[in-house]
Amino acid sequence: MARFIRPSFSAPLWVARVAWVALALIPSGIAPTLASHGRIAQVVFTLGAWALWGLGTLAIFWLSPHSLSALRMVAPLAAAGLVGFVFASLSTFSEVAFGDVAWPLVGVAVAVLALVCIFLPAFGSLHVQASAYGDEKRLLLRVPAAQIAPIAVSYLVLVAVVVATLFAAAGEVWWLAAVCLVLTVLLFRVVVKSLHRFSRRWLVVVPAGVVVHDELLLAETFMVRTTAVTRVELSATSGEALNLTGDIAGVRRQLVLVVQLREAEKLALSPYLAKMLGTLDALHVQSYAVAPTLAGHALAALTRPPATT
Numbered sequence: 001m002a003r004f005i006r007p008s009f010s011a012p013l014w015v016a017r018v019a020w021v022a023l024a025l026i027p028s029g030i031a032p033t034l035a036s037h038g039r040i041a042q043v044v045f046t047l048g049a050w051a052l053w054g055l056g057t058l059a060i061f062w063l064s065p066h067s068l069s070a071l072r073m074v075a076p077l078a079a080a081g082l083v084g085f086v087f088a089s090l091s092t093f094s095e096v097a098f099g100d101v102a103w104p105l106v107g108v109a110v111a112v113l114a115l116v117c118i119f120l121p122a123f124g125s126l127h128v129q130a131s132a133y134g135d136e137k138r139l140l141l142r143v144p145a146a147q148i149a150p151i152a153v154s155y156l157v158l159v160a161v162v163v164a165t166l167f168a169a170a171g172e173v174w175w176l177a178a179v180c181l182v183l184t185v186l187l188f189r190v191v192v193k194s195l196h197r198f199s200r201r202w203l204v205v206v207p208a209g210v211v212v213h214d215e216l217l218l219a220e221t222f223m224v225r226t227t228a229v230t231r232v233e234l235s236a237t238s239g240e241a242l243n244l245t246g247d248i249a250g251v252r253r254q255l256v257l258v259v260q261l262r263e264a265e266k267l268a269l270s271p272y273l274a275k276m277l278g279t280l281d282a283l284h285v286q287s288y289a290v291a292p293t294l295a296g297h298a299l300a301a302l303t304r305p306p307a308t309t
Contacts, residue, residue, distance in 0.1 A: 009124050016106060016117035018062050019110045023078070026110060027103040041170035049192055052078055060118075063130035065199040068123075073195065075118045077159055079111040121293035128202060137301045141201040141210035141214065142254070142291040144246025146276075158184075158191045163309055203290050204258070205301040210259065212290060214307045217246055217268065219268035222288075224261060231260035242267070243277065245291040256289045257298050 015214065056074045059067035087106045117123055124140045142152070161183045168177035197215050204211035210229060211224040234255040241258045253267045264284040274281040292298035 008136065010122055012117040012120040012123040013126055016123060016215045017060050019114035019117070020053075020056055023082075023107060023114070024111050026107045038170075040172055042193065044166055044170040052081070063127045065128055065131055066196070068127035069196040069199040071118050071127075072199075073155065075111075075115045076155075077162075079115045080159075081109045081235070082111050124199070125294055125297070126137040128199070132204075137205040137208055138204070139292040139294060139298045140199070141203060141303065142293050144216075144243070145199050146246065147198070147216070151198070154191045154194060154277070157188050161187055175205070203292050203298055205298075212244060212288070214244070215270075217244055217270050217273040219270050222265075222267050224265055228262050229259060229266070230262050231258075231300070232299060233258050233260075234295055234299055235289070241287035241289040242283065242285045244273075244288050246273070246276075247291070254291070255295045256291045257295055257302075258287060258289045259302070260287045261285070 005013055049286070052074055056071060056078065059070040082104070086101070086108060101224065121140070128138045128140045161180055165177055165180035165184055168174075168180055200213065200215060201217075202211075202213045204213055207226065209225045212218065236259045237253060238256055238258065241260075264286045267283055268287050269277070269279070269281045269283065271281060276306055290298075
């Protein structure tokens with residue numbers, strides 16, 4: 001269950017928090033730029049900017065898979081929005097002093113810093129682990145390379161409709177704003193649900209066993225007892241193990257974790273993975289390969305000696 005916690009120190013987490021809070025304190029030059037486009041435009045974009053920052057602030061201090069998804073959708077929009085306002089400022093005013101541009105550029109740099117930290121593996125790991133129960137160790141799995149383009153396209157379509165809604169409202173074209181708003185609501189439900197799956201792809205290690213929780217690649221959660229695991233190792237390829245990384249064979253960006261089992265266990269694949277591998281949707285496997293974002297931490301969690309009392 002998601003909760004407010006005092007996390008162990010993580011440089012990416014705290015750098016992102018400080019940078020995100022600082023965005024509200026750095027003079028961005030947004031107000032003068034908006035003022036030149038009329039009162040309605042100023043109100044619409046000011047409210048939009050503060051709503052975006054407020055959502056990001058809540059998500060960056062409330063650790064959970066949901067807040068991770070929210071941040072990874074909000075942060076790119078905030079950084080791109082600040083870049084857009086800088087260019088808008090330069091085009092709006094014929095003579096712009098360096099001092100008027102310096103602070104907005106600092107704001108862009110800080111937003112980019114927060115964005116980079118939010119997409120680091122250690123940052124995602126803390127958000128995912130915050131929802132763990134008891135002795136669970138939840139390890140986020142890497143996004144399959146084949147899914148990066150669909151993620152980017154769906155996200156950009158949603159952002160384009162949101163931005164169109166804001167511009168239509170700012171221009172007082174109310175019928176167009178209403179149409180775009182309806183499209184935003186419809187797309188939001190579909191796109192957010194789709195993107196949130198990638199914050200819920202975990203390798204879970206508990207004292208009793210090992211679990212692969214992956215709504216993208218598996219039809220149901222795959223669980224085996226700790227005693228059923230005979231060997232765990234990092235490898236450059238999945239080899240003879242069933243490829244549960246979501247990447248095409250031969251395409252590897254980092255090491256994968258190969259888990260060898262004592263006996264074959266039944267595993268139910270999603271239609272997507274079954275089609276990609278060209279196999280049945282239910283298999284008996286004696287070894288499988290997954291791709292944690294922090295492969296070394298995953299190996300350590302699986303190979304550490306049991307606690308003694």
